[in-house]
Amino acid sequence: MANDNKKRTIEMKKDTVLKAAIRLFAEKNYEATTMAEIAREANVSFGSVSIYFGNKEELFMACVVLPLEEFTKSLLDFDPSPNSYREEIQTFILKHFELFSTQKEYLRLLVQVIGQYERFSEAFKVVNEHNEKLNNKVSQLIVNGQQANQLADGDAEKIAIAYVSLLFGLRLSYADDPSLENWNQFAEIAMRLFGPK
Template identity: 35%
Template sequence: MQKMNDKKELKRSNILNAAIKLFSQNGFAETKVAGIAKEAGVSFGTVFSYFNSKDELYETAILEPLEEIKPYFVDLETHFKGEPIDVVKTMIDDHVQLFSTRKELLFLIQQVLASPNRFPKLFAELDDFVNSFVDSIDTIIEEGQKQGHFYNDSPSLIAESYLSFINGIRLTFIDDETNPVWHSFKIQALRLFGPFSES
């Protein structure tokens, strides 16, 4: 019985991963359900016995992985401990790591953000996510400012510009995760917080 559920879970997971891959490569409309089925190694109809519709599959393909990366973006204080400057450095390390390995998810997120009208529910969810992150990092930045390590501009500006930056690098560089260029960007990310010369 347990074995049965495992098998089902595996199949569901295969479909979902195929969906993430193809949706991220080709976008929602240009991805055919038949293609996802083929990629997942299941029959056509099987996709619909795990997900009620193509729309639902798309939503799930975004929201489920989003949950996994949430800890790295919200409630930062509980996840990252230490001095503000170290928290930010560790966070950047983790984010770059995340963004270089979960590129597909990030492509999907970008698609949604680029078409707010097409997926309003998803868009709202992602928007919440962004706002939660900005709120969470605000206090850390403020503390860092008091210690004199960070620029004295509005914490929100710094938070948002950081977010824009990591979004942008994922967009601009589609190389695979082993590309060392990803890691060079860490120092640039840090420089949005304060003047850091050493790399």
């Protein structure tokens, strides 16, 4: 029990450090963020940060990879063979927009990794795999929708890529973090990528 409590405390501390690191890495980028700053922000000694996550690079990797599973899960939470394709698309667009408007910080991190993929090659590899899962599933849905005659023709993979690019592009352009409502005004426009009725 006592041991359990301790463990839980350590996990909590690790989480605090990770949150702080994500926030700082996102806002200031990798090299402009110091280990000392992260430690201070998380109310831990910087010795502890090393114990928890190893060195700076490993910590960055953890910041990128650890939240990725859940993040991707949210992105992939749609049915690639629904009854109504247009409704399904409409729905996941809204879901994605909510995610992208909420997870500002984590997404800035991803933008960094993608934008500097040579420097962050390892992290990029992981991110890319997840990204492709999303591309594939969206592609699949489009193909299915086209075969069901509910979606217009067009290269399904390219459309999927364009859709994800739009998400990231909006995240980039909308750096000053407008409300979810603002994002939602783009829903109808994003829908257009999938073709007219």
